[in-house]
Structure formats: C-alpha cells, structure tokens
Amino acid sequence: MELQVKNLAVARGGVPVLEGLSFSLTAGRALVLRGPNGSGKTTLLRTIAGLQPALEGDITGAGERIAYAAHADGLKTALTVTENLTFWAQVFGNTDISQALAGFDLLGLAERPAGSLSAGQKRRLGLARLMVTGRPVWVLDEPTVSLDAASVALFAEAVRGHLATGGSALMATHIDLGLDEADVFDVAPYRAVPRVSAVDEAFL
Ligand SMILES: Nc1ncnc2c1ncn2[C@@H]1O[C@H](COP(=O)(O)OP(=O)(O)OP(=O)(O)O)[C@@H](O)[C@H]1O
Numbered sequence: 015m016e017l018q019v020k021n022l023a024v025a026r027g028g029v030p031v032l033e034g035l036s037f038s039l040t041a042g043r044a045l046v047l048r049g050p051n052g053s054g055k056t057t058l059l060r061t062i063a064g065l066q067p068a069l070e071g072d073i074t075g076a077g078e079r080i081a082y083a084a085h086a087d088g089l090k091t092a093l094t095v096t097e098n099l100t101f102w103a104q105v106f107g108n109t110d111i112s113q114a115l116a117g118f119d120l121l122g123l124a125e126r127p128a129g130s131l132s133a134g135q136k137r138r139l140g141l142a143r144l145m146v147t148g149r150p151v152w153v154l155d156e157p158t159v160s161l162d163a164a165s166v167a168l169f170a171e172a173v174r175g176h177l178a179t180g181g182s183a184l185m186a187t188h189i190d191l192g193l194d195e196a197d198v199f200d201v202a203p204y205r206a207v208p209r210v211s212a213v214d215e216a217f218l
Contacts, residue, residue, distance in 0.1 A: 015075050016040040017062070017151055017182065022071035023206065024054060024061045030069060030206035031057045037199050039182050041150070044173060044193055047186040049201035055186035056155055058201065060084075062184065063153050081149035085156055087140035091129030095120050095139055098128050103146035114145035117172045119165070133160040141169055145176075152176060154185035166191065 016038050023033035031054035039045050047055045063082035099111040118138040137160045158166050170192050
C-alpha cells in the first residue's frame, strides 16, 4: 500500500499555505520535502499525520500506518531511556526495544533519565521511538535538528533499515541526509497566496 496525496490544500491558522499538491510514496522509498522557511512543510506533514484537517484534496494510506516525529521530542523526562522506549513500544503493542536502543547508540544511556540527556541525545531517543512503533510510514519533521554528523549517519542507517523492511519515510529537512536514494519533492511551486491574515493560537 502506498501513501497517496491528491490535489491537497493545507492551511495554517486558517490561511491556505500550500495547494494543488499531489504525490505518492511507495513501500521501500523515502521522499524528502524541500522548500524555504515558512513554505508549509510542517503544515503539510501535520495534515498528512492527521493532526489537522486538509482544506481540500485526498490523503490515502495514512491514518494508523503513520508514525509521526515532530520538532518537540515529547519525552517523559522522569523515565529512563529504557522506560521511555518500553512505554512507547507498549502503546503500539510491541515489546522489543533492543534494535531501537542499538540503532541510535543508546545502550550506554539506557538507565539515564531522559530529562538528563543532552539535546542531541534526546533527539536520538525521540527518533528511536519510531523503531518501536512498528508502523510502516515514518513522517518526520526536521529529524536531524541537534544531531552531530555521527548521529545523522545513525539516523540515515535507521531509515535505510526501515526502507529495507518495506517501510517508507516522508521527511522535511534542510540538510543533506546522505540518503542518495531518496526522492525529492519541492513544495515551493505549490505555495498558496494567503487570502487573509490570521494567527492560530493553538500552534503558538
Ligand atoms: N500559529 C500560526 N498561525 C498562523 N500562521 C502560522 C502559524 N505558525 C506558522 N504559521 C505560518 O504558516 C506558514 C507555514 O509554516 P510551516 O511551519 O508549515 O513552514 P515550514 O516550511 O515547515 O517552515 P520551516 O522550514 O521554517 O520549518 C508560514 O508562513 C508560517 O509563518
């Protein structure tokens, strides 16, 4: 099954941001969203992840197939790394966290409270959660923020492993992930002309 987006229009704060978007993402593929700051990548990803409604158009193959990782890590700071991953695994009906711990080089931090981790370590833990969801479509917003070069490489390997097992990944990023096999979709040509000015306090 593939993720399909047809003639999609998305809005932020009631203001249309992108419109006329169509693309698909098949199993085993990665698609990188490009576009300048403020062009609507986050809004598009939130819409595909089901966190906000589309203005128009269709999204198929999303819903419960998606594991979404946003800017905020959303970790439970009082729980250890192991406890955080175990908690998330259980939420998704899984138990094995060993690959996630190893894949993001977290074994040496396994018993540390998440709140005591550095920014990059927190981000690694946040991304490791993807691996325990068992969900096939990873939707990732700036996944490498705070990561050093070695951690970016770990992340790229995790994505490759996910693709190799039939998963797919849709991600917005401004940096080169070293994933040469990824397709690229530039959202810039799909920018909508704002019709009114509005601020949506829910996202502030
Ligand atoms: N709370 C809000 N209320 C109204 N407009 C907003 C709000 N948050 C963001 N916007 C606007 O929505 C548009 C799209 O923002 P979005 O975060 O989707 O862009 P982006 O492509 O992800 O940007 P970046 O590369 O900087 O992360 C921008 O013009 C932004 O200013």
